[in-house]
Amino acid sequence: MTTGTPHIAQRPKRADGRRNYDAILAAARKAFEADGSEASLENIAAQAGVAIGTLYRHFPVRASLVEAATRDGLADLVAHAERLLSSPDPLGALAEWMERAVRHFSTFRGLVGILAQSMYDEGTPSYAMCNAMHHGGADLLRAAQAAGLVRADLTPGELFDLLSGAAWVREQSLPDRDDSPRLLRLVLEGITTRDHRS
Amino acid sequence: MTTGTPHIAQRPKRADGRRNYDAILAAARKAFEADGSEASLENIAAQAGVAIGTLYRHFPVRASLVEAATRDGLADLVAHAERLLSSPDPLGALAEWMERAVRHFSTFRGLVGILAQSMYDEGTPSYAMCNAMHHGGADLLRAAQAAGLVRADLTPGELFDLLSGAAWVREQSLPDRDDSPRLLRLVLEGITTRDHRS
DNA sequence: ACACATACTGAGGCATCCTCAGGTTAGAGG
């Protein structure tokens, strides 16, 4: 559990390898969207027109396929955090980022669980990205706290607990109705400053 | 999905049937505790000293076994809600009940997902109990709102979203560290009344 | 003691996971 390589899938060198890698990734995104992170790997391989062994060659564990399928989205999220950091409205920036984060975390069923796991386990494909995201979120939080807009005793860890929880609730009700904006507003109003007796 | 019988497991009539039913239930509780709600049913049957067919006879679907294994705990929760309803401190009562609820929801990994599902799907073994619990929680919420202690625009549905989210976060980190008291305090302070601009 | 509803058994079909021994091929170096 705590040992082993992170299994970060890297684009292969040979042309046929890249072709298959991309085909698998495309099929995986479709399958995850439809069936969640527990989608059948054999089916994904079949959809990609590739033998099961090929899938395992590129993505030795399920989490590495999930990582590859969501890497870009996470990277966007991190980039967005940096951009928002210079906003004149730290609370608005935090709110916007939180909404984006929750939306991405619940791209498909099961994702938020994998990400929550990755956040604190280095031996995990998504650890690096999660770590970057953690810092991005923490920076935005700190800015909002420095402006006195968010309660000072809220830690980044707690922020991500709240975000994960909200994302999990969202992924439960998808795709019928999405109450997450309302839920997130509740959370947000809950963490903004006010006088509260000990 | 929306059809079918609820599959509520009922104690069988014959003596050997009851014996096996109980043995399966005991093995299931142990297995769920250890491996979560996805524990191997064949292993549970083996631990109970019973053939796999016997398990399926008593518990036609996995959710019915989960339901039977958690029925008492949920019933306690409902009973406790009724008791707390006469408390002179509605906010304290709500807080205490919420803590109990979160603790029960995260008895083992996967439970809160099943309960969240059951809450709104009648064709589900746990639906009846979840419904009772929903009413219990809603009553406590209304009492706290009537006393002006909790924001009036919070719906029971939202309350359970918050509870489920907190429970999910808790079940993720179990059993190493349990940050749920802290998280729940955050949520609670977030839903208590104050002036907030539109 | 008898009948039969109730209950038990476990083989077996199916889906999925994951590995690995063996075959194929892209493409660098000559």
Next chain:
DNA sequence: CCTCTAACCTGAGGATGCCTCAGTATGTGT
């Protein structure tokens, strides 16, 4: 253009788990 090899691909197969069902056993009321 040829050779060679690392990179890549294949798919059979062992393992596990799900769930069903035809056949068998037994508790219990009469």
